[in-house]
Amino acid sequence: MSGTGVNLGALAEFNVAVVLDAIRRHPSGVTRTGISALTALSGMTVSNVCRRLVEAGLVIEEAAPARGRGKPPKILTLNRNGGFAVGVHIDPAVITYALIDLSGRVRERIRTATPTVQDAEGVVREMAAMLDALLLTAEIDRGRVLGLGVASPGPIDPQTGVVLNPPMLPGWHRVELRSALHLATGLPVLIEKDATAAVVSELWFSEPGERRNFAFLYYGTGFATGVALGGAAVRGVSSNAGDTAHIPVDPTGLMCDCGRRGCVGVVTAPRTLVAEAVRAGVLTERQAGDTTDSLQVGSAFGLLADAADAGVPAAVEILTVASQQIARALVVVVNLLDVGEVVFGGPFWSRIAPVARTVLPEAVRTDPGLVVPHGIRFSESSIPGDVAAVGAATLVLDNAFSPRPEALRIGTTGESAGRFSVPFSTP
Known part of the structure; x- marks a missing residue:
């Protein structure tokens, strides 16, 4: 019978997650009646869960400001210092x-x-x-x-x-x-x-329904793409989904370790762009340093970006071409997943962004390989730092x-699913 039916213990913890999530998404506060309306849980269930959350120090319950006659309702807010x-x-x-x-x-x-x-x-x-x-x-x-x-x-x-x-x-x-x-x-x-x-x-910090189907282009020392479909992160069978670094974008480009030429993860890598900047005379070899040293690459890439910001033509060209190559990879991702938004972020994104923001949208929109009939929104991560x-x-x-409905099935406990237990004792 494993895998069928409802796990009653998990149901209780699921209700806790549902209530806590509702409170979290209403930073100005919400009443128990309001939580019942939002979650479709009974008043008794909401009261029991709220009591436990308050006792655990995760939620604060205070009376709302008095307005007219009658006892004011109690408002529940997340205790940001609770954990x-x-x-x-x-x-x-x-x-x-x-x-x-x-x-x-x-x-x-x-x-x-x-x-x-x-x-x-x-x-x-x-x-x-x-x-x-x-x-x-x-x-x-x-x-x-x-x-x-x-x-x-x-x-x-x-x-x-x-x-x-x-x-x-x-x-x-x-x-x-x-x-x-x-x-x-x-x-x-x-x-x-x-x-x-x-x-x-991105899903955690977004408003309900605001951001559900998107690709996250991660531009750092490496190149990767995270994916959200239906409001959930896509992990794949082994939780390694999103390795898009080996999408070929330049048939005459550098040889990749995978044996192909022009993979986007190689031709747009900061170390590759730094090496191109040396060949173009934008940077000296001394400024570039050791392109196998990640720290030195980061410093040199910053100098390249500074030159592009200052309008140095060769520097602007290097970042423009890299942005066009990223756009070719994005067309493959968008066609494959049919997402309507691409979010950009990662350690090196902010330095390439001034050029990329002006190049990417048009390069994707006009790419002859783009199949999806809808428009694509391009935005930057809402997470600072x-x-x-x-x-x-x-x-x-x-x-x-x-809340995770899959945890309700018999044979799937919070522990076996790799979840942490909600701490119902004040730390």
């Missing part, structure tokens, strides 16, 4: 740490250079130490932290928490990151691809508090 989540984004150049409260507001952020990527154990030690520093700076007790989310380059195995063989992190071969971080920090740990974590954060780090932290909140 916190930490997100970590691992990039070959930098590791970003973000602490967010229950409302999703970033309370503290730290960025450090990534330790030698060949030394995975060193990275874990560094991450654990920086987590301590993050909580100390924000003056947050570890007991109030719900969990730790990690956004990593793919491929990953989120079921086992293993980072497999990410091409941008040489030496990382089947690193058991989740278990290592759990042992080092004592916190529950979730791991997700960086582009997918970005999608989760590093969207992947904030997205990783959001994974924790989303995992603990977002």
Whole structure:
């Protein structure tokens, strides 16, 4: 009978998630009657759940301002200080740490250079130490932290928490990151691809129905695409969906490690554009530095972007061509998924954005390969700072508090589905 029927224990937790989500989406407050109307749950169920949420310190219940005769109703609001989540984004150049409260507001952020990527154990030690520093700076007790989310380059195995063989992190071969971080920090740990974590954060912070079907173009040291369909992140069979770096966009372009020429992830990579800037005389070799060093590439790419902002023709041309190549890849993504919106973000996006924003929409719209009959909206991430780090932290909140109907089936418990339990005791 496994997999059929309703799991009554999961039903109770599902109702908690439904009520908490309704309260979260009404920052100015909502009454218990209002929650019943929004969720279709009975008044008794809503009252019981709200009582538990208030006792746990996740929700605040206060009387509304008096208006006329009669007792004013009680208004429920999210207690943003009731819990916190930490997100970590691992990039070959930098590791970003973000602490967010229950409302999703970033309370503290730290960025450090990534330790030698060949030394995975060193990275874990560094991450654990920086987590301590993050909580100390924000003056947050570890007991109030719900969990730790990690956004990593793919491929990953989120079921086992293993980072497999990410091409941008040489030496990382089947690193058991989740278990290592759990042992080092004592916190529950979730791991997700960086582009997918970005999608989760966009869904979490958007208004209901505002953003349901979109592709998130992640432009960083690597190139990836996260996808949301029907208001849910698309992960695929192994949670590695969205690896679009190998879409060919230039038949005469550089040879990719996959054996093809002109893959978008190679021809538009910051290190490739820096090398082109040297050949075009925009940068000197000294300014470019070592194009195999992610930190030096980041600095040199910034100089290239500065030159384009200043109107240097060769610099503008390099970023224009890269934007056109990205547009060709986007046409494939849009045709395949039939999405109506493309959201842009990632560590290097802000530097290419001034040129890309003027090139991409028209390049996609006029591409002869575009099939979809509808218009496509182009927008930038609504998440300030590093969207992947904030997205990783959001994974924790989303995992603990977002309603998931699939968890109601018998044979599917919150634990087996990899979910955190809602903490019903005051930290």
